[in-house]
Amino acid sequence: MAESLLSLGGVSRVYGTGVEVHALRNVSIDIRTGDLLSIVGPSGSGKSTLLGLLGLLDLPTSGVVTVQGRDATSLSDAERSRLRGEAIGFVFQQFHLIPHLTALANVETALLYRGLSAGERSRRAFEALERLGLGDRHDHRPVQLSGGEQQRVAIARAIVTEPLVVLADEPTGALDTANAANIMEIFDGLQSPERAVCIVTHDRDVARSTQRQISMLDGEVVADEEQATSRVIGP
């Protein structure tokens, strides 16, 4: 039985005070262990807002966000930040590596302020890079890496903390087809019985390659369905 890792219960998010924009209306999503799901929808459908809420970067106007059954909306910033660091790993469209740090230091950034020794941090960061085939590039800065390599560093950074959920925002959006296929393979590989992978995308091909697909439109979930087959995009 898959257990719930991250769930939104009746969540609404309203921006602005004078002119109100309802970015999300009464959305309920439950991300469970073993999930490889995609959230699709056109621009303005509320994907980004949803990602912010799932990633504990934002708070809902109403409704609850729970992590393993624990309410995250009532936590202080420090507690929520800690929970975010432990439970969620982010992968962004623009990679968002810190430009002045090496690949290894970028991955290590996710392990800071957790009471780990410097040696332990770099050992774990190096292992994560190795896992993504970048062990020999650990001392390169982001500008010295290709787009696909940068995204793999970003994935290493997301998984080095052993998060419950990997949240990816258009992870293939800035990549060519071959690199995109490679990244999707990696996401396939990240899926495990203890973990969930959630990809937010407007790319139908990417969405079709996941087991579960949630469709958004105008701030509401219009479909949440398991797909019979998963197909990896690419040539």
Next chain:
Amino acid sequence: MRRFRELVRVAAAGLMARKVRTLLIMLGPILGVAAIVAAIGINESSKGYLKAKLQELGTDLIVANAQDSIGGFGQNPRIPAEAVVRVSRLPDVTSVTGTLQIANIVTLPFEAAYDYYRAFPVPVIATGLNLPQTMEVPLVSGRFLNDFDVASEARVAVIGRDLADEYGYLPGEARTISLNGIHYGVVGVLDWVLLEPSMDSAVFITFPTAERDWDTDGQDPTRLYIRAPTNTQWVAEEVPTVVSLGGPDGARTSIPTDLLDAQSQVDESLNNLTKMMGGLALIVGGVGIANVMSISVIQRSSEIGIRRALGHSRSTIAVQFLFEALTVGVLGGILGAAVGAGVVWLTSEARGYVMVLSVPGLALWALVSVGVAVVAGLYPSTKAARLEPLETLRLG
């Protein structure tokens, strides 16, 4: 502690990534602290020589000049010999010497120099026998005037060191000096008298000889040198009373080292001015830090967003940026203090000062720089902490 080290490392990496910018914002604290340290250091060092001299001289010599207690009516006031005895009996006084300068004597090493020495007369001083003890000055060679010289009214003289050099006097040489044509035998050379430089080129003779040869109208001195190691100030105030005892004789006392002491005092107003200017430089430097770091926070908003996404809390982000400011302040302060100290050292070397540099002062100004940097870093740090990660990460 581990968290502290991590923060320092993250801040250092942030600063190292933009070396030129870091150096530029560090210039403010460096210049400010260096200016203050250098100005104060040079000011104090320029007085350091006087201070060292004061240390050497001691501050317990009193000079008493005869003066009519009624004020200005009597010509050529003198201090009666019995008054000198009274002064010497004061409990804090260890030594008293009376002197009398004799006017209108042309002193010559040899006849040919007559015109020169008439134009620039050498002082001739009748003195008590314990002058070297009272002035605490040794003889370079020979002996000082003694009881035998007094008893025999011998025509012997001791000369100051500068005069000895001027006359080409060799130690131990049997030589005479001509006072208005009367030859005196030179028996000794007195070393430099720092507190009374006029003695360096003077001729000293005994009172009885002076009275016999130069008609000094008795043997009363016009000036007393009084050594009082304890209660110096009090003795200086009492001596006029002790001399006059209500009578017509009087004396005015001074402590020559007081003047040196005053000169050796650091010019406070100049110091304050330089402190203010250095402080201004520090404040401007602080504004520079705040300014540049604010822009830096905007430029690094994506980094801040990532860090937030990776689980760093708002306060961690704030502390990270505050540490960057702190590092700028600490390094700027230390470098500034070092540069300032270097300037003081160079100046002292070049001008022959005794270098005076207060180490607590250096630390204090470095700390001020740290304080300024931290205050300057507060605004950018708060700004960094308040950034919304969702806005900086451009999701979706």
